Amino acid sequence: MPIYVYWGEDDFALEKAVSALRDRILDPMWSSFNYVTITPEQSDAEIEGLNEAMTPPFGAGGRLVWLVNSPICQQCPENLLAELQRTLSVIPETSVLLITSRNKPDERLKSTKLLKQFAQFQEFPVIPPWKTELLIQAVNQAAQTTGVKLTAKSTELLASAVGNDTRLLYNELEKIRLYAGDSNKPQDENVIAQLVRNTTQNSLQLAAAIRTGDTNQALILVTDLINASEPGLRIVATLIGQFRTWLWIKIMIEGGEKNQQEIAKMAEIGNPKRIYFLQQEVSTLSVKQLVGTLPLLLDLEVTLKQGGAELATLQTKIIELCQLCQRTRQ
Known part of the structure; x- marks a missing residue:
């Protein structure tokens, strides 16, 4: 398929996917002739991109035309839509058109609907920091990609340390890979503690300190987070997500729900086995406190x-x- 649409806010993961696509399509000897990037500041960027995609590659390999930060799936004038209708179905197999954007494609637009017929869409979302299972899954996938072997405990510790920062994750895995050298032994949590920064504080630990009413520890953690250049709004987003999860758990428990699968579904938790531990975490809090x-x-x-x-x-x-x-439970 010669057309790809990449979108999402995880810039680092998107950039890696672009690099992988570029390496797969282009011949290194001919890349300067066959690799074209077009930014939205250029006049008639999308029209130019379509025209470039119709141009056969020079020499060996294929041709890659990249429309960077294109608004084509958020707004599309009639003249551009007409050009899309004329061009998309006849782009040669030797050329690849790549469209990227941070914004979600508007499914209502004719341009998006048309691209859906011809293009492969791929999302690169930033994982919510409270989605622990997804963060661990991301660490496992990145470790496999980089050839780093980790124990289950070290995987969890690394996920806790880097959160949803994909760039930091790959940087830390590279550090671990260099440390491991030729060893095939999985690197344990002691290695992570020695090598990975920010393993002692993160926003989820801050949420836990608040939950237990440990003011001193919470203030220490938030100071450490700010000193580590963690954005305040990202800290708040994690806290909101975590307290909403705890609230859902508490409401369903007090409502008499005992099926962990059902609780996990309503609280949007991927692993139902976590429900038991979450129940223990909210055991000393009331619904009124969590709502507050x-x-x-x-x-x-x-x-x-x-x-x-x-x-x-x-x-x-x-x-x-x-x-x-x-406060005493009401």
Whole structure:
């Protein structure tokens, strides 16, 4: 298939996919002739890209035309739609047209519907930091790609350390690969603790400290996170996701639901075996307390988006959240 549409906010993963596609399509000796990148700042970028895709490659290998950050799946004027209708079905097999965007394609647009007929779509999403199973799965996939062997415990520790930062994940795996050398032995958690930065604090640990009402530990963690250049809004997004998950678990338990599969489905948890541990985590909290955290977190998010000082704003709200979770269960 000579047409690809890559989209999503995980820039690093998308860039790696582009590199892999480029290596597969192009002959290194002829890449300067057959590799064309077109940015949206260029006049009539999409029309130019379609015309370039229709041009046969020079020499050996194929031709790759990359429309960078194209808005073609968010807005498409009639003249461009007409050009798409004329061109997409006749792009030669020796040419590949690649369209990338951070934004989700608008399924209502005629251009998107048309591309769906001819193109292969692939999403590169940023995994929510509270989706532990997906983060561990991403570490396993990246470790396999880089040839690094990890134990189950070290995989979990690495997932906890890097979160959803794909670029950091690959950087740390490269560090581990160099450390392991020719050894075929899986690298254990001691290696991760020695080599990987930020293994002692992350936003999920912050959520746990707030849940237990440990104000001192929560303030230490949020300071460490800010000092490690973790964006405040990303911290808040993790906290919101984690407290929503805990709230769902508590509501269903108090509603009499005992089927872990059903609880996992409603709470959007991939591994039902985690439900038991999540139940223990919320055992000392009431639904009222968990519900009360969400307005505080929303106010925190709004304040940060309005330009509030990150550390001071986070510290103030985290103290309020810890005090809420310390209260006797109602």
